[in-house]
Amino acid sequence: MQEVFQGRVWIFGDDISTDHIIAGKYLGTTDARIFAEHAMENVRSDWAKQVKPGDLIVAGDNFGCGSSREQAPLALKTLGITAIVANSFARIFYRNAINLALPVVECRDLVRHVNEGETLSVDLTKGELRTAAGRTFATAPYPPHIVEILKAGGLVPKLRAELAAKT
Amino acid sequence: MHAKTLSEKIVARASGQASVVPGQIVDCAVDLLYMHEMLAMCIQPFEEIGVGKVWDPAKIAVTLDHWVPAPNAEIARMHDAIRRFCAAQGIQRFNDIGDHGIIHQLIAERGYAHPGELVIGSDSHTNMVGAVGAFAAGIGATDTAAVMATGKLWLKVPETIRVDVSGIPDKRTVSKDIILRVIKTTGDDGAQYKAVEFTGKTVMDLPMHERLVLSNMTTEMGAKVGMIAADGTTKEYLAHTGRPFHPIAADEGATYAKTFSIDVQGMGPQVACPSNPANVKAVEEVSGTKVDVAFLGSCTNARIEDLRIAAELLDGEHVAAKVRFLITPASQRIYKEAVKEGLASKFLDAGATFIASTCGPCFGGHMGTLASKEVCISSTNRNYPGRMGSPEALVYLASPWTVTASALYGEITDPRTV
Numbered sequence: 001m002q003e004v005f006q007g008r009v010w011i012f013g014d015d016i017s018t019d020h021i022i023a024g025k026y027l028g029t030t031d032a033r034i035f036a037e038h039a040m041e042n043v044r045s046d047w048a049k050q051v052k053p054g055d056l057i058v059a060g061d062n063f064g065c066g067s068s069r070e071q072a073p074l075a076l077k078t079l080g081i082t083a084i085v086a087n088s089f090a091r092i093f094y095r096n097a098i099n100l101a102l103p104v105v106e107c108r109d110l111v112r113h114v115n116e117g118e119t120l121s122v123d124l125t126k127g128e129l130r131t132a133a134g135r136t137f138a139t140a141p142y143p144p145h146i147v148e149i150l151k152a153g154g155l156v157p158k159l160r161a162e163l164a165a166k167t
Numbered sequence: 168m169h170a171k172t173l174s175e176k177i178v179a180r181a182s183g184q185a186s187v188v189p190g191q192i193v194d195c196a197v198d199l200l201y202m203h204e205m206l207a208m209c210i211q212p213f214e215e216i217g218v219g220k221v222w223d224p225a226k227i228a229v230t231l232d233h234w235v236p237a238p239n240a241e242i243a244r245m246h247d248a249i250r251r252f253c254a255a256q257g258i259q260r261f262n263d264i265g266d267h268g269i270i271h272q273l274i275a276e277r278g279y280a281h282p283g284e285l286v287i288g289s290d291s292h293t294n295m296v297g298a299v300g301a302f303a304a305g306i307g308a309t310d311t312a313a314v315m316a317t318g319k320l321w322l323k324v325p326e327t328i329r330v331d332v333s334g335i336p337d338k339r340t341v342s343k344d345i346i347l348r349v350i351k352t353t354g355d356d357g358a359q360y361k362a363v364e365f366t367g368k369t370v371m372d373l374p375m376h377e378r379l380v381l382s383n384m385t386t387e388m389g390a391k392v393g394m395i396a397a398d399g400t401t402k403e404y405l406a407h408t409g410r411p412f413h414p415i416a417a418d419e420g421a422t423y424a425k426t427f428s429i430d431v432q433g434m435g436p437q438v439a440c441p442s443n444p445a446n447v448k449a450v451e452e453v454s455g456t457k458v459d460v461a462f463l464g465s466c467t468n469a470r471i472e473d474l475r476i477a478a479e480l481l482d483g484e485h486v487a488a489k490v491r492f493l494i495t496p497a498s499q500r501i502y503k504e505a506v507k508e509g510l511a512s513k514f515l516d517a518g519a520t521f522i523a524s525t526c527g528p529c530f531g532g533h534m535g536t537l538a539s540k541e542v543c544i545s546s547t548n549r550n551y552p553g554r555m556g557s558p559e560a561l562v563y564l565a566s567p568w569t570v571t572a573s574a575l576y577g578e579i580t581d582p583r584t585v
Contacts, residue, residue: 015355015443017551024530024554028234028242030207042553062356065389066551067530068291070208070307091360091391092291096307145192145321155309156212159316163217 001101001150006121007082008052009114012043012059017066018093022075024067035075053080056120058111060086063104064093073097083122085110085129085139098146101154105129107139170418172327173394174362177302177415181285182322189326189424198284200314201228203270203526205289205307207245210252212312221256222318228279229253230262232269235525238533268498268524271295271466275379276498278408282397282415287314292466292548294390295383298375299405300397300415302362305386325362325391326424327417328353332369334432339582342377343468343546343566345369346384347437349429351447359389361424364417369431370395375404376470383467384548387444436582438544439564442552450569450581460543461486461574462555463567464495465529468546471501471508473567478510480571480585481517487577492519493535499524519574531556544573 019042026038040047057063057076063086064072073096076084083103087110097104105122107129114120118132129137142150152158169186171179179186182193202209206229213221221227229249237243246264253261262273271292273279280286282300286293289311296303306320314320330349350357363385370381378395385393395401396416405412436450463469463477474496486492494514496502502524505511514521528535529547537543537556543563545555550562565573568582575585 015551017549017554019531019549019551019554023558024532025536025556027530027532028239028245030211030245042558062359062389065355066291066549068205068289068293068305068307070205070309073307088356088359090356090389092305092307095310099307099309099313143192155313156215159216159313 001103001153002082003124004122005082006119007054007056009116009118009120010051010055010057011111011114011116012057014060015062015065016043016059018064018069018072019066021064021072022069027069027071032074032078035071036078039075039079048079051079051081054082055080056122057081057084058086058114058120059084060111061088063089065090068092070096070100073100073102077102087111098149099155101150103150105139107137110137170420170422172362172417172421172423173300173364173396173415174302174325174327174392175421177283177285178322178324180283187324189324191324192321193324194319194321195285197226197287197314197318197320199226199228199280199286200311201270201274201279202289202311203230204233204245204249205311206249206252208308209289209312209315210248212309213315216312216316218316221258221315224257224259226318227258227315228260228274229258230267230270230273231264232267232524233526233530233532235264235267235523266499268500269466269526271383272470272497275299276500278405278410281405281410282401283413287320291386292383294385294393295379295466297392297394298378298382299401300395302392302394304392323360325360327362327364328358329423329426330363330365331426331428332365332367332431333428334369334430334434336431336434337583339568340434340436341566341568342373342380344434344437345431346381347439347447347564348431348434349427350384350387350445352427352429353388355387355443355445356389358385361390363388363390363393365393365395371398375400376472380467387548436566436569438569438579439550441561441563442550444549444564450579453563453579454581456563456579457542458490458544458573458578459541460535460537461490461492461570462528462535462543462545462547463570464493465526465547466497467548468567469495469497469501471504473546474501474505474510476567477571478513480575481519482513484517484575486518486574490574490577492574493528494519494521495528496524528555530554544570544579546570
């Protein structure tokens, strides 16, 4: 997991549901490229084409609410989104993203202080976010449990390593 | 030892601790894991973990519900992969197409989940099973793969919000209207990361098919679980399983993060308007809104009692001109019962379309997806943009009474006036 990085910001509002992130009609496959190709189509029709690896999402309240579909964080990760910062996240989306080693960062009000297209710097070790204007925002550190999953590169590699260590 | 809420009791027991406090992260032993087509997304991560065999095939239940019957070759391939996986892993409770149901309904009606159990499902509406007094939470594909491999799941002990409901609502006003009123009060993230516990005489007087609706839509409040104490009603509902019944209730003096007291005395039907389940209005405020489609289906409201409501209103009548009324039962057992009771012929005589059990229309997957600008009144649980098809379609959520009355008149209709 990259702990210090910066990227171009995409702004989204409140209550971005998993139906927004990847619509139900595209779930009839296990191919992550399909999910990526249609990400956020219900919000911005051509967004997925404009995203570049390393970009970040900054959003409002309750990001990822709705269904448990892990295809939502998988679509964003497959597009190359390196982190999502939001006022708050829906619980299943939060877990799913961590399990895929996609950092989700709770930071209240950042969305009101950054503009789309600006560069945001993220330091997960210090728990600090810095806007292009130089303003800094603090984020609560992850509990050790979550740090372990992120550092292992996701829940599956973590469990695989634990199993290998036992045998 | 401090007094515990329902969810704290179960999480403490499942994590092998005398007591747990909100915020604590614990590893829990899972009593029941259930999956639908998401299993197709779990097979690869499960294989990558490298354990080979699932931890306990007797604690797993699987059905197919989202795309039933398979609408294309790719989904047929996913179904085939699931069938092979269940056979290879010795998962006996694989309810294949024909004996299937929307998974939460299947788990409830077969009595696979019991009070006090820690139940994990691969779908956000797993909360529904909390109506039998289980701690029932939804997770995604990677977590599901991890539970299949280890039988364990880490959980942050949630704070509990109590929703205390009092009063007797007006006629033709049911638990769907109550939960919509609750979500209006809490907002669609009002219970984020939290357990919801329903209390009050109004709740405990509800039959199980109505309690299931309350728990189901705690998902639309952001809740981790939506629980109801297990009492005599629960015991009767689960009696057919022949398993010993252990009632469960919160301790006196348990700590709640917040209590919402909701008085529904005299309340009429409620409707969640586009495009958020918390955008709830009294039916009078939206009556007269023209609809193209009425949908009675999903895990939320398509049990036999809901179908009986539709049949009662449709009996001898006909669906309004230019309106499609689509009805899909929550399970094949309900389908069979509806045919046996003569409900099916009433639906067909009235010009409704009655299809096998599937989640399809509810999530815009297949069978009944909406075109741009179409307006739908639906007994389902979500109406975010694009949920049932085109992002320009407008979806109103309501009870079986309101949905059926609206199908008859071609516009949102107060069922008390029919």
